[in-house]
Amino acid sequence: MSLKYAQKGQVALFTLLSIIKACNILFVAYIIKLMLNIASSGSHDIVRLLRLTAIAIVGQLFFMCSNFIYERVKMTIIRDVNMVFKRANLRYLVDQNRTDIKHGLSLMTNDLKQIETNRITAQLDMIYQSLTFIGSLGFALINSWQMTLIFVVAMIAPALVQIATSRIIAKKSKIWAQTNADYTQNVSDSLNGSQAAKLYNVRFNIITRAINSAQRMENALRSMNITQAWALELIYSTAELFCFIIPCTIGGIMMMHGKLAVGTLVMIVDLALNFITPVVTVFNEFNQVKSTVPMWEKTKRALNYNIDQDRERKVHFDDLRLENLSYITSSDKQEIFSGVNMDVKPGEKVLLMAPSGWGKTTLLSLMLGIKKPASGKILINGQDVTGNWDESHDYFSYVNQKPFMFDDSLRFNITLGRKVSDERLYEVIHEAGLDELIRKEGLDHQIGNAGSGLSGGQIQRLEIARALLSERPILLADEATSALDPTLSLAIHETLLKNQKIAVIEVAHKISPQELDMFDKIIKLNK
Template sequence: MSLRYTSKIKVILYFLLSIVYALGNVVIAYVTKIMLNMAQFRQGSINKLIVVGLVGMLAIAVIMLANFIYRYLKCDIIKDINVHIKAKTMAYLIEKQDDSQKDGLSLMTNDVKQIETLKITNELMIITEAISFVVAIVVGLLNSWLLTLLFIVTTIVPGIVQKFFTKKIQTKSAIWEKANANYTQKVSDGLDGAATADLYDVQVPIVGRVIVGAKRMEDALKSLNFTQAVAGEIILAVAEIFSFILPFFVGAILMYQGQIGAGTLVMIVQLSNDFVNPIINIFQQVNAIQSTKPMWDKVDQALKFSEVQPKAATSSDFSGLNVDDLTYQVKDKTLFSDLDFSLKPNEKVLLMAPSGWGKTTLLKLFLGKLQPNNGQIYINQNSVTGDWQAAHDNFSYVNQKPFIFDDTLKFNITLGRKADVATLDELAQKAGLSELVEEKGWDYQVGEKGANLSGGQIQRVEIARALLSKRPILLADEATSALDSKLSLEIHNTILKNPQIAVVEVAHKISDQEKALFDRIVELDAVSD
């Protein structure tokens, strides 16, 4: 149940306010009974009748004011749960990195929205409907136990009918969820590929591809909605026959025999809305909640997932990196075998090999993201082989194409980590960003994918991220291959002249001037042969 992800106090208060909400119809029914019985049996005076009416109106006004709080609290609870779900789900997707962009994007947008609309809201409404039903039953029993019991018995029939539709609704919901994810990916592809479509004048087929996905998604949604609507109509018709007409018929007989007054009959009929409607609504709400099962199952994995908080390493902890007899195979192909390598604190090493050798794979082995077929990797004489949690805290990473968030310059360097202005200014100086910071400021919006930055500035942002982490080893994966020679040399000067970090760079082509900046150059082809 999603309500466990909000404050218990709020749920309790919602429960109490739901009781007040349920009293609205009861007040109307009870006031109606008193006034009709007074009129039928000529009890009291006109003034007393007026007083009853005024008291009833005042009670309804008070309930209305309480309902403002009830509705605000309902919205607040939904907000709390939504924020919690989105935070946990996003953390799960980032941590696991198992879902494709299509699945993750669909989960964070469409699926979570469906959960809000069909699950969270309906779980809250089931509480309100159940309370309305109980309050109406209690008041009904106090006034005519026979009619009330008859209403209770006949409300069972719609529940029996509802069970026939449950499995079919769940199946159609799963079909819609799959079609919706496919449509989301096609939209994402279309937007990301807009430039390519424009280049080759293929806008029509690209749009057509999205339309095909949209039709399939809408067809699946239409089928799901129609099935739910049919189920609702059938349940409503059965409920009206068995839960309204038949009890009303019996009530009319009792009134004809003089066992109850007109006011009591009208009151029970009025309350019958709270006998029947809550039950009908609950059945429909249960159906809606069940339709979210495929989506909730995925979200539930995220909610149960415990994030691992790694312990940060500092450069003072690092005494050396050693690789012994490392072998890695992909299917039947051996990328490298019996590889030995060592790195001292603050040492700058260039690993050179042609494209396709497996340089990026080697860095992933260092990070513990992959498990070698043979051999061991040691940091500070402790094995970190294939252990991401133990290994990666020792490394920062400079990619060939760093990812840039559509946010400020400051956020792209800190990534949300705390850093004072003095620390940031020092980072800017070390990473060669001082001029940009002086001109634009730390709150400069860098644009989507760093559109407002040059290629060199993007690389320097990546370097500043690495320096802020204060990790002892910086891995550079073809970090400057996409830059011109001048920028490449500038970036290398920034990285390699920092005395506080060790550097391992993999590259297949680099200038002699840049090679001279390294302490050691290792030709990987020769080492692994």
Template sequence: MAGFAALSFLGQCQVWVKNRLVQTVNLRIKTLMAKNLIDDGPLPEDASKPLSFMTNDLKLLETNGITSELTILQELLTLIFAIAAAIYFDWLTTLVFVVGALLPMAVSGLTQKPIDRRSKAWSAANGQYTGSLKDLLSGLDTIRSYHANTVAKARLNQSSTAMENGLRRMNNLIGSADVWMSFLSLTVGLLVPFGFGIVRILSGVITIAGFIGIVQLSNSITNPLLIIMDGVNKWNTTRQIQAKLRTAKDTSSDKRSEQPLGTLQTLTLNNITLSRGGKALLQNFNLTIKAGSKILLKAPSGFGKTTLLYALQGQLPMQGSYQINGIDAGQLPPRQQLDLFSLIKQQPFLFNDTLRFNLTLGGDYSQDELEEAARRAHLDTLVAEKGWDYQCGENGANLSGGQIQRVEIARAFLVKRPVILADEATSALDDKLSDAIHDELFASGKTVIEVAHHISPEWQAKFDQVIDLTQAA
């Protein structure tokens, strides 16, 4: 009883250690990928791909990768102790048992590359399914309004069928490999060593008791090998995921980012070519922007206006020469380049948090600075009514479209950066509020680069430069 109690306690410790280890590794991986996604990676063209990787792929890595590695380690220790004990009875008979148990590994080697290919196909189908589901949920109101329910369900079922087919094919291959490894284990790994052991007994080399001891231990040789090979096959399904992890290296912070760039003088673009999603947007584009100037960029939807703003921040690549104060922008630390710009998006981003947090985003600002930014963005009425601790809700669900946009505008005023990038900054506001916000933008003394579909001739006349990108492209 004492022995069983001791073994049970050790088993409980193993459970605790294993689960703690899985948690630690999962958190390390998620922290690394979150850093790569938020700090280092390019802006995603399709948000469903990183979403699928951070959820489905990392879960597969846990079940088929981390857990399989721990299982392989545990069974390997069992195998080593079993072989050592069997050698004590008769080393040659033990060797035959071990060789017979190792032969099924050939099946694992033959199926490794096919499993790899099917794992990659399943991962791609899984990403497409996640993207389809995301699109459907975001457009659920439109689908119901136009009675497109049947079409939407058919399209979702089509992508889910492709995903499940990919998973079935992958699991079929893994299962078939397991079946044939079991067959080889029962024949070459069991029947042949039994026959050899009987010959050894008849020859008087070992006793029946010694052979029985080896047979008993053979289960602790064959079974761990089978489990190890099954674990290797499962681990192989995660090789594509692990390759992505290896590319997401944890880089140290760039100390140059701590040094301010200095007073902004000019932004210069020469022979710039800009593309997105394989589509060329701008070619041989030239622009010089002096500090304090007001620039209006006009073009139809989908022409690359927003993409150009992101490229100015360094968040998207562009070909050609882009200089800040005569310095090649590519030579500047990303953080230093970003710190030049405030961004007012057409579709603002809000945390499910308070008004205060959505303005500061965790930054340290005085109450006077907050009040001034709210006043300039004409958000002060909402603050007076709801208070700074008012919960905005998920994606600003508790605010109107105009209020959400003014939170974004107030955020840009609060950080007081040299350049304000305004992407359809007042599209959700009425004419009176739009004029008032433009007054504040122009009175700020900052460099303003605004993109817009439509803007009144009165306001166009106030810009230092009005550039039609359809003519500049």
């Protein structure tokens, strides 16, 4: 039940307002009954009719005001529950850190919108419709239990139709969810790959690929919507035949034999519409809820997922040792490297050299605790932290070849939202060589998508500033300057390697002699 994530007070208020809204139907039906009975009695009591009209007007004004509040509370619940789901899914997706983001993008956009429309809203409507059914049925029983019983028995037919169609809708929904995820990824690929598409004159191919994906998604959506539409039409047609035409025929016969007043018959028919229509609507809403099952399962997983609170742990660093490390891939069981030993002291600058494909990035992942070696140990301050992300990652900052930049300000991209004093921030800006950029643009300058407003060197320096701001004792640099020109590469290395506060472990396969002289140790891994 999605509504358990709403505030209990809001749900209680919504239920109360739903009861009042349902009473509106009973009020109108009762007034119509009284008016028709007066009109058909031959008394010509116009004053009494006008009095009932005045009561009806005042009553409707009251119900109108109540319904305004009902809609406001309903929209507030939808908003609040949506935020719970968005927060939970974002926490889960960020913590999982998967490279394949298409399902995550689809979940955060299309899937959550489907859950809002077809689950949260549907469940709120089901509360109101259920209360309408109970109120209308009870009032109808009081006025004519025979006719009410006929209408109730007739409701079995649309219920059977709903049960038969719900499984088909759930199956169609699952197909749509998959094609929608594929479509989201293809659109993302098309936009991110637009430069390559223009360069190699293959724009039409890339566009066609995305359009074909969109066609598959739209076909699946059309199929799901058609299934829902014909299921609803079948339910309504069955309801009209069994729940209206047949009972009204019986009611007409009873009225002809003087067993039913015209006002009572009209009222029962009106109430029947208001305890049959809610039932049909609830069946339809139930089908809508069923259509969200694949999306809901993902959200439930996120809601039940526990993530530790972020905390910045200050650590003391004396020594990092790698002892006889080897690594074997989990997919094809291939040994990437073996017998790796290394010792790093505070402030030491170490260069690890090996050709492309040796496994340098994998070695850094082992140090961080992201992966586990096939054999060997990683010790920090003498403590075994092998494969232990929680214990090891607070010792490291990381600079890679293609740092990720948020579409936000320079300040956010350096601090990543952490609260930092201006004094400390400007100290890091100076150490990273960003003084000129900040002086020219200001900390609130928006850098654009993926840092499109910055040069490659500026992006690297922003990544370095992030690392320095974290005050972690070891900086891992993964081919950090391989995409930069020699002059800029040298400048970046001077920034990193002349900082005595941190140890640096850099992996590279190509570096200039001048840069080599800046390192304390050079280890050729392939030898």
